[in-house]
């Protein structure tokens with residue numbers, strides 16, 4: 001029932017086509033049912049009986065004709081009827097294909113759009129393999145069901161109804177006896193396929209796991225190789241594959257039994273109909289042409305009855321696919337009705353007021369009672385141990401995550417009241433793990449706006465200290481990145497990600513550990529170039545390095561989800577605390593390094 005509702009939701013838009021398809025199906029199958037009647041007519045002509053159940057306007061064509069002429073008329077009529085049947089069939093198939101494609105595309109687009117709008121907190125923990133499985137396999141299965149199985153199911157029903165009606169119109173008693181096995185044939189399919197529904201769900205789940213394993217293996221292939229985990233990976237794959245194969249084998253065994261059994265039933269049905277036809281004819285209850293007509297009509301019903309069973313099986317599969325799609329579609333998107341709609345001019349003052357944050361699935365708060373004010377144009381360095389909540393804190397600023405309590409104000413306005421997309425377009429964020437597309441370097445830099453000039457792309461690349469590296473590539477800015485092109489180093493990726501965020505002036509810029517993979521010298525170069533830019537954005541730099549932090553206007557020291565200290569470099573190195581400790585350690589290594597170098601020189 002739920003599936004029916006779901007299907008109805010998607011086919012509503014194609015109402016006219018559906019009515020046309022149904023009308024065509026009825027006409028087509030009525031015309032189809034004339035073929036057995038015309039075949040039987042031959043016996044009527046030879047026996048000179050007047051019992052044909054063909055409609056009058058066809059029967060009248062035979063009046064006052066010699067037997068050879070009547071036979072020729074039958075032949076011509078069969079050709080005409082078959083021709084009309086095939087033309088209608090062609091139109092019907094084309095209509096179904098059209099409707100199917102448009103319904104399928106609608107589902108696919110809606111699904112994809114919905115996934116884009118899902119909250120970051122959901123996507124962050126969702127299994128990619130499972131989502132890929134749902135958006136490709138399940139959507140395709142459902143699309144096939146709506147566009148292929150449902151029309152054929154209706155067609156089977158229409159054939160069964162029209163053909164048995166033709167039989168009953170000829171002789172009720174014979175039809176009742178002859179169709180005795182048909183319900184058995186139908187119910188055996190129905191109950192059989194109902195029984196195996198669970199196994200299909202199992203297979204779907206294995207398919208999802210299988211996609212995840214392959215996807216994880218391919219994206220993490222370097223880890224696999226570095227740790228010589230090939231055997232473990234293959235074993236894991238084999239394990240899922242063998243479970244998957246076992247489930248299919250079970251289903252296929254059941255299938256073989258089902259087809260064998262229903263083959264036998266169909267054969268028994270045909271035999272029964274034949275014996276009955278002989279008995280009824282010999283007893284004079286029906287004429288030879290009536291017997292032939294009913295026998296042929298019945299044969300035409302058997303296949304649709306059996307395939308109705310198969311179509312019901314597809315229905316179970318499709319309902320599973322449908323519910324898996326619906327499950328995702330029912331997850332609320334991050335855009336809620338009471339979302340803010342304000343689009344104020346943002347200059348870059350940020351204020352956190354008693355902000356706390358907890359991940360849905362975590363037991364303790366990741367951020368606790370955070371209070372601070374950052375002024376427009378200020379540069380803040382955020383330093384703290386790994387896991388202290390730095391990424392979580394900046395993710396609150398552009399509403400990737402939502403505060404659990406407290407409020408964040410930007411230029412005095414609570415970000416809850418600011419339009420999410422607008423806010424994000426004003427906050428430039430360079431992620432800790434930059435993602436580059438398999439496109440050219442230039443395209444990767446210009447993702448915000450496809451029409452950026454080459455001059456601007458080069459300018460931002462220079463600020464990010466990546467211009468020289470790019471010039472060094474064989475095809476320069478047109479070099480492909482990733483799987484189809486060059487493999488970039490971690491530092492190169494980070495710098496391309498930085499260049500990307502600089503293509504548009506943003507009042508707020510956040511660099512989440514974005515310089516971790518570049519050497520200290522390049523780090524300084526990039527920060528100096530950033531300073532020289534005309535616009536003065538409020539800048540938050542997350543880092544583990546004192547050299548990166550020390551030039552900031554103020555430094556925030558994070559510990560266990562709280563801001564423990566705030567001050568300038570000079571202030572912080574002079575009071576006991578985490579910053580001083582990090583400074584001492586990093587300074588010690590720096591001096592140690594210099595001493596070692598000097599000693600080395602002395603030895604030469």
Ligand SMILES: Nc1ncnc2c1ncn2[C@@H]1O[C@H](COP(=O)(O)OP(=O)(O)OP(=O)(O)O)[C@@H](O)[C@H]1O
Nearest residue numbers: 124359361362366385386387388389390391392393
């Ligand atoms: N999706 C999540 N669900 C639950 N807990 C999470 C999630 N993401 C991060 N955490 C936890 O929240 C805490 C803070 O993580 P966060 O990524 O903000 O740290 P960080 O300071 O940025 O660390 P790093 O310097 O390593 O990047 C960590 O303990 C982490 O395990």
Ligand SMILES: [Mg+2]
Nearest residue numbers: 390391392432
């Ligand atoms: Mg982080």
